[in-house]
Amino acid sequence: MLGLLPSDQFSVTVWFPKRPLDRLIVSSIITGYTLWNAEYRISLMRNFDITLDISKDYQHLEENGVSELKGKQSEGAEGIARVDGCAEVLDRKQGDSLGNLSPEVVEYIQQLESELSSVKQELHARKQENLQMEYVKRSNNDLLEYLRSLDSDMVAELSRPSSWEVEDFIHQLAQNILQRFFKDEITSNAGGDFSLASIENYDNGNECSDTIGTSRDYLAKLLFWCMLLGHHLRGLENRLHLSCAVGLL
Secondary structure, three states: OOOOOOOOOOOOEEEEEHHHHHHHHHHHHHHHHHHHHHHHHHHHHHHHHHHHHHHHHHHHHHHHOHHHHHHHHHHHHHHHHHHHHHHHHHHHHHHHHHOOOOHHHHHHHHHHHHHHHHHHHHHHHHHHHHHHHHHHHHHHHHHHHHHHHOOHHHHHHHHOOOOHHHHHHHHHHHHHHHHHHOOOOOOHHHHOOOOOOEEEEOOOOOHHHEEEEEEHHHHHHHHHHHHHHHHHHHHHHHHHHHHHHOOOO
């Protein structure tokens, strides 16, 4: 919507009247509100699937009997004992072989073992980080796929505020943001603290009589902030409902 021209090479200024900006801000807040509802539904479906898998596994264990599980546990204990015994023998042989070497060689071998241990720890940390990044990407893809799979009625249900108070509050937020944009006199602009490029009032007798201009990057950040605001608002609303349900409020 805001174009694809790179900001470091092009200075793009967007001019817009008051009424469309109001609708755009409200739409951004509702988008964040909808994303929170979609994420919450996905988490509920995942937890439901995990519960079903656990119940199926438990039922399978009951059908096969507890004896099979005990047999596996005993086999696992025997395997652990064998591994511990082999490790002890290996350490003893390694100690005997190191006793025939000079102190410098032993120190060098210990240094290599320490470096190998640190490399293994770093590799394990990298693997955990990659797994976490893959999980985040998979979660984002799941959210997008879930939103694409919804019909228009379900999207309207997810984007609908839970009460008229919330809807009124969203419009009040949009009006407060607009009041910062559209002022008769902007005192902060003289000090260089205001982020808007310039303001022009046109007296053409149409709906564009109040028109404001700002940089494209600032407008993009504002709309993204409005989306995060709607997401945070839905989270606070859900927390309030849970607090009332458990009797904390």
